[in-house]
Amino acid sequence: MNLRENIAVALQGLAANKLRSALTMLGIIIGVLAVILGTAIGQGSRDQVLARIQSLGSNAITVSPNRGPQRGAVGGGAGSGQSLTMEDAEAIKTGAPTVTAVAPQFQRSSQVKYLNQNTSTSIVCTTPEFLKIRGFSIERGQMFTDRDVRGRRKVCIVGKTTATTLFGDGAPIGRNLRIGGINFKITGLLASKGNALFGDPDDQIVIPITTGMNQVFGVDRLNQIYAQTARAEDATRAAAEIEEVLRKAHKLTNSEESDFQVRTQQEFMELQDASSQTLTFLLTGIAAVALVVGGIGIMNIMLVSVTERTREIGIRKAVGARGANILLQFLIEATTLSVLGGIIGIGAGFAVCALVTQFLGFPTVISWFWIAVSFTSSAVIGVFFGIYPAYTASQLDPIEALRYQ
Numbered sequence: 001m002n003l004r005e006n007i008a009v010a011l012q013g014l015a016a017n018k019l020r021s022a023l024t025m026l027g028i029i030i031g032v033l034a035v036i037l038g039t040a041i042g043q044g045s046r047d048q049v050l051a052r053i054q055s056l057g058s059n060a061i062t063v064s065p066n067r068g069p070q071r072g073a074v075g076g077g078a079g080s081g082q083s084l085t086m087e088d089a090e091a092i093k094t095g096a097p098t099v100t101a102v103a104p105q106f107q108r109s110s111q112v113k114y115l116n117q118n119t120s121t122s123i124v125c126t127t128p129e130f131l132k133i134r135g136f137s138i139e140r141g142q143m144f145t146d147r148d149v150r151g152r153r154k155v156c157i158v159g160k161t162t163a164t165t166l167f168g169d170g171a172p173i174g175r176n177l178r179i180g181g182i183n184f185k186i187t188g189l190l191a192s193k194g195n196a197l198f199g200d201p202d203d204q205i206v207i208p209i210t211t212g213m214n215q216v217f218g219v220d221r222l223n224q225i226y227a228q229t230a231r232a233e234d235a236t237r238a239a240a241e242i243e244e245v246l247r248k249a250h251k252l253t254n255s256e257e258s259d260f261q262v263r264t265q266q267e268f269m270e271l272q273d274a275s276s277q278t279l280t281f282l283l284t285g286i287a288a289v290a291l292v293v294g295g296i297g298i299m300n301i302m303l304v305s306v307t308e309r310t311r312e313i314g315i316r317k318a319v320g321a322r323g324a325n326i327l328l329q330f331l332i333e334a335t336t337l338s339v340l341g342g343i344i345g346i347g348a349g350f351a352v353c354a355l356v357t358q359f360l361g362f363p364t365v366i367s368w369f370w371i372a373v374s375f376t377s378s379a380v381i382g383v384f385f386g387i388y389p390a391y392t393a394s395q396l397d398p399i400e401a402l403r404y405q
Helices: 003-015 018-055 086-095 129-134 146-150 160-167 209-216 232-249 265-308 310-318 323-360 368-394 398-403
Strands: 060-065 099-114 117-126 138-141 155-158 176-179 182-190 204-208 224-229 260-264
Touching: 018 265, 018 323, 018 368, 060 232, 060 265, 086 099, 086 224, 086 232, 099 129, 099 160, 099 209, 099 232, 117 129, 117 160, 117 209, 129 224, 146 209, 155 160, 155 176, 160 182, 176 204, 182 204, 204 209, 224 232, 232 260, 265 323, 265 368, 323 368
Parallel strands: 117 204, 155 182
Antiparallel strands: 060 224, 060 260, 099 117, 099 176, 099 224, 138 182, 155 204, 176 182
16 A cells, blocks of 8 residues: 555545544644744734834833832822932933933823813823933824923823813814822824834823922822933943942942933844743643643544544555555655644634734734744654554454454
8 A cells, every 4th residue: 555545544434524633633732832922922912012122212211219218208109219310310411421311210100181171191200301311292283392391280191092082073282181189281292103012102291300209299209211322332331330420329339229220222122122032932832731631632532543443453464454554655645644633724814913012902923933943843743652552553463353343
């Protein structure tokens, strides 16, 4: 019996039990689907977050407080227990010569109201340098000025999502909204940056930092300080200057740990890349377990098939079929189940990734490398878990097999 005849006999055996064959393939389908979906979500989130980081520019530097009780913290509330102040931002401006722009920031969610419309959004208290350093731009209107910051004026600019929620299709420029019970006049509308995996950068309101910290939230500590250099290659030197300036401002001795963190965009990208790879490998590991479970299902059903077809195997051996023919037939059946399951799983992976992106908003990037890996794995699993049942069938004694009822 040649290979073509073996394949035909194997396919006939599978077709005779369509439902059982379909259920057996289900484990492989789910495993391949899990591999494709897990890696697509992991790669998609990685690409999007890295794009967000890169949008700030490779010359941006972020200064963050180390969490936990800090000496000298005052006032209680959200601002206490953090180490950064407006004085620190000024010290960076004057004491770090490589830094060309500084934007202190305090950010917190708050209820915002316009007439009968009410929503919770992120309130960013900062300075005009925020736009340049964070990579935002004004679509209509204008950004508030340094004079507005010094005068603690109640003006703001709004993101696209927030504007749509509060004003619908109406123009927001010149209207007044209430933040924490205080009226603010809208002077500008931010250009859209698109949805992100974690949070919507268009769902925010930006107000002068002096107004926000003193009148809206009543705090004296910052969440972060953003800095920028003229050239990307100056970022590392600027980070060292900021470290030195702030340690001096906080009166830290050489033996004391810094109560703040200074990170360049390159460091953020490396950290994010490492965490994204860990997530991808974790999801892939879970999917690999599903593939192995599918392979065990194939082995189980093939052993059942050998038992059911013992008499058929005896007849085939009696008329001249060799053990190698029997082994090849059952191996082809097992491999066909896994390969078909892999093909269907790949198609399901494309479909589910499209649905996840469209309806859940998660970015997905399907990798042809992982498609090849998942398909190859399904075929290998079919061969590996099909060998034992096929070998068992090939070793049946024809006389004993003919006696089997």
